[in-house]
Amino acid sequence: MRHSNPWLQVFVAFWIQAIGIGSLLYAYGVVTLPLAEAFQPSRTLLMLGVAVMTLSAGLLSPWLGRTMDRGSLKWLMATGVIAIALGYTLLSFSGAMWQVPLIYALLMSIGYAILGPLAASTLLSRWFSSRRGLALGIAGAGTSFGGFCFPPLIQWLIELHEWRLALRLLASVVLISGLPVVLLLTRDRPETPPAPIESTSKAKATRRYDSYGAVLGDRNFWMIALCVGILFAVFTATVSNLAAFATDQGASASQAAQLMSLVAIMAIPGTLLFGALADRLDLRVALGLLMGLVVLGMLSFLGHPSPRMLQIGSIMVGIGGGGMIPVWGALLAHTFGLLDYGRVMGMMNPLLMLFSLVSPVLAGLLRDLTGSYHIAFLTFAVPLAAAILLLPWIRFQRPSYTPAPAAP
Numbered sequence: 001m002r003h004s005n006p007w008l009q010v011f012v013a014f015w016i017q018a019i020g021i022g023s024l025l026y027a028y029g030v031v032t033l034p035l036a037e038a039f040q041p042s043r044t045l046l047m048l049g050v051a052v053m054t055l056s057a058g059l060l061s062p063w064l065g066r067t068m069d070r071g072s073l074k075w076l077m078a079t080g081v082i083a084i085a086l087g088y089t090l091l092s093f094s095g096a097m098w099q100v101p102l103i104y105a106l107l108m109s110i111g112y113a114i115l116g117p118l119a120a121s122t123l124l125s126r127w128f129s130s131r132r133g134l135a136l137g138i139a140g141a142g143t144s145f146g147g148f149c150f151p152p153l154i155q156w157l158i159e160l161h162e163w164r165l166a167l168r169l170l171a172s173v174v175l176i177s178g179l180p181v182v183l184l185l186t187r188d189r190p191e192t193p194p195a196p197i198e199s200t201s202k203a204k205a206t207r208r209y210d211s212y213g214a215v216l217g218d219r220n221f222w223m224i225a226l227c228v229g230i231l232f233a234v235f236t237a238t239v240s241n242l243a244a245f246a247t248d249q250g251a252s253a254s255q256a257a258q259l260m261s262l263v264a265i266m267a268i269p270g271t272l273l274f275g276a277l278a279d280r281l282d283l284r285v286a287l288g289l290l291m292g293l294v295v296l297g298m299l300s301f302l303g304h305p306s307p308r309m310l311q312i313g314s315i316m317v318g319i320g321g322g323g324m325i326p327v328w329g330a331l332l333a334h335t336f337g338l339l340d341y342g343r344v345m346g347m348m349n350p351l352l353m354l355f356s357l358v359s360p361v362l363a364g365l366l367r368d369l370t371g372s373y374h375i376a377f378l379t380f381a382v383p384l385a386a387a388i389l390l391l392p393w394i395r396f397q398r399p400s401y402t403p404a405p406a407a408p
Contacts, residue, residue: 057109136275231291231320297317
């Protein structure tokens with residue numbers, strides 16, 4: 001069966017990110033609660049699962065990106081769904097805590113790497129040209145949707161059943177909700193590729209980044225990786241430590257949880273707003289606005305912020321974080337083209353994940369050393385603001401011909 005409607009592929013990209021990010025990253029804290037009760041591990045060991053999953057996914061990304069350019073996205077995404085379902089099934093049979101990070105490293109990381117921005121952005125960049133940013137924004141909202149749905153679903157299953165049975169039921173939910181969407185609705189490429197809205201020079205347009213050296217030798221790769229990497233790092237560190245920071249300021253646990261929900265909820269309009277702006281603004285300007293918004297969020301946390309200032313800062317961080325994925329995806333497509341899009345994003349993913357691995361720990365360390373998060377927020381706000389000055393160094397080639405009218 002063939003599906004020619006490009007917006008159907010937006011739904012696919014939305015749904016796989018809801019499963020891949022929502023059921024793994026956002027739900028990790030809920031899953032660890034019964035594991036902590038069952039195995040009594042240290043906090044460090046308890047958090048090791050998400051760390052090794054992120055690290056393994058980063059190491060897989062370059063190979064996966066290259067494979068997506070040459071193979072079938074549909075079957076790769078199906079593999080990701082099966083890996084998550086199998087991972088939760090094996091997790092339900094775990095007999096010791098050391099087995100948990102092993103499962104996350106070997107299985108969950110596959111689903112996390114595939115069912116995220118890498119596959120979603122690769123798919124939609126093939127289907128869209130003039131409305132690529134909007135499509136990426138709508139699909140990116142799937143991560144927040146998954147973060148809104150999966151944690152309470154898992155908690156509800158755990159309350160109804162013993163936790164091992166709950167994880168097996170969760171595996172079934174992932175499999176039943178994911179595989180039919182991927183296998184029945186996904187089309188890797190349109191029969192006629194959309195016409196570009198802004199072409200590069202003829203030499204640039206025909207150039208393929210078909211080797212790792214060609215990608216690494218391009219200055220744009222490093223400029224984008226540095227700017228987006230710092231933005232990812234600041235967002236990840238803030239979200240990871242926001243609840244602890246709020247309680248330091250006298251907020252209750254429920255108020256801290258509400259701030260976390262506020263960040264997740266505001267990420268949805270952030271993806272839609274900046275997805276639409278990515279189609280209308282110079283993408284460097286759109287990225288600069290995102291970075292500036294998160295900087296303002298950091299600054300609103302300084303001193304002794306009132307509950308209202310905590311909410312305002314959370315809103316700005318949520319909107320800025322939500323816009324990262326569509327702007328980043330559109331920027332890569334605009335700068336490097338579509339022929340090797342998966343390779344370029346796959347090679348950049350490990351750099352971004354390295355930033356995101358280090359920054360939450362650094363924020364916690366600075367808090368332990370100084371007694372507050374204020375130095376941490378300043379430490380993140382300053383380089384993020386400075387990185388805005390690097391954006392003009394990302395160079396776009398001028399079009400050498402008048403483009404054809406853009407298909408969707």
